[in-house]
Amino acid sequence: MPGYNHLFIPGPTNIPEEVRMAMNVSMQDMRAPDFPELTKPLFEKLAKLFRNSTGRVFLYPSSGTGAWEAAIQNTLSPGDKVLMSRFGQFSHLWVDMAQRFGLDVDVIDCEWGTGVPVEKYAEKLKADSAHEIKAVFATHNETATGVSSDIKGVRRALDDANHPALLMVDGVSSIGSIEFDQDAWGVDCAVSGSQKGFMLPAGLGILSVSKWALDAHKRAEYSRTFFSFEDMIATNDQGFFPYTPATQLLRGLDVACDMLIDEGLENVWARHNRLATGVRKAVDAWGLSLCAKEPKWHSDTVSAIMVPEDKDARDVISTAYSKYNTSLGTGLSKVMGKVFRIGHLGWLNEGMVTTAVSVAEMSMIENGFDIKAGSGVGAAIEHFTSTTAQSGKAI
C-alpha cells in the first residue's frame, strides 16, 4: 500500500531515525578493549532514567518477560510467600509465572479496568506481623486494559506496616514514558523491555535493581544461569557481558537514552500526558468509554477503548489495517473483541496521535458506529491547539 504504515500498538513502538541509524553498524567485537566505552556510560544513563542511585541495571538479551523471570530467580526462594494482583492479561501472566516458579502466591483478583488494590495490599501487609510475605508485586501499567496504578501508594503501604518485603514492579509499558521514580518509590526490582518507552526493537530485557534487591540476592535460593546477577556483575563491572550481547541494540539504546535525557524526563512524561489526553477527549466525543473504570486509572501510554455491545472491536482493527494501513492494538484475552487499543507511547507527537484518532474514527464509521465524522479528531485537535507542547498544561 502506498504511504507509511502507521504503528499505534502499545509496543513495539515507532523507532526514531537516529536510533535506527545508530543500530546500522557493522558487527563488532564484544570483547574489544574499547567496548566498555559504550557499555559503562550506558549503564549510568539507564540508572539515571530509572532514578536508581542505590543499585544497578541489568540488560539481558531477552524481552520484558525475561526480566520478570530474572527478578524472581535472583531475589526469591522456592515456596516464598508473595503478594500479587491480577486485573489484565499482563498482571495475569506475571502471576502465572510466579505460580509456575513454585512461589506461594497470594493473588488478589480485581475487576479488569481497575488496578493495584493499594488498600487491600495495606491490610494484608499490616496483618503480616511475622513478615511471611517476601515480595509485593505490582503492574505499574496494565497494557491490556490501559490502566496505570499507584506504585507510590504501594510503597506507602509497605512503609506504614513497617514491612521489609521487596517491591517488584512491572514497568514494561510505563518506564521511559510516564512518571517512575525507583529511588523515591522504593522499588526493588523494576522490570522493563526495549520495545516501548525505550523506542527500540524488542530484544532487551531491562531490570533495574535496588541495593536491597542486591542484598536479597545473596539469600535467594533459586538456581539460575542465564539470568544470574553474579555472572552479570562479574562481567558488567568490566564493561562486558557473560555471553554475546546484542551489540546493535546496545548502540540503539545508548542513543535512545540520550534522546530521553535531552528531552528531560519530566517533559517526556508531560508529552505523554498531553497526547493521551487528546485521545481521551476523542473517546469522549465519540460517546465511547475506556476500559479503565475511573480517571485515576487512566494510562498515559495506552488507551483501551470499549466498543458498543453490538459491535466487534476486531472489525475496527481489521478495517484500520487493511484499508488504512494502520495498526491499532487488539483486545487480549477477556477483552478480545470488546476493546481496541491506541498505543500512544514512545517517539510520538500530536500529528501522529491525530492520525491514530482519525483512522480509528474512519474505521468505526465504516463499521456502522453511530459516530459523527470529525467529532473525535476535532476534540483531539481542540485539546492540542489549546495546550502547550512542553508542559501539557492549558495556556
Ligand code: PLP
Ligand atoms: N508487562 C507488560 C505490562 C507488557 O505490556 C508486556 C508486553 O507487552 C510484558 C510485560 C511482556 O513483555 P515482553 O513481551 O517484552 O516479554
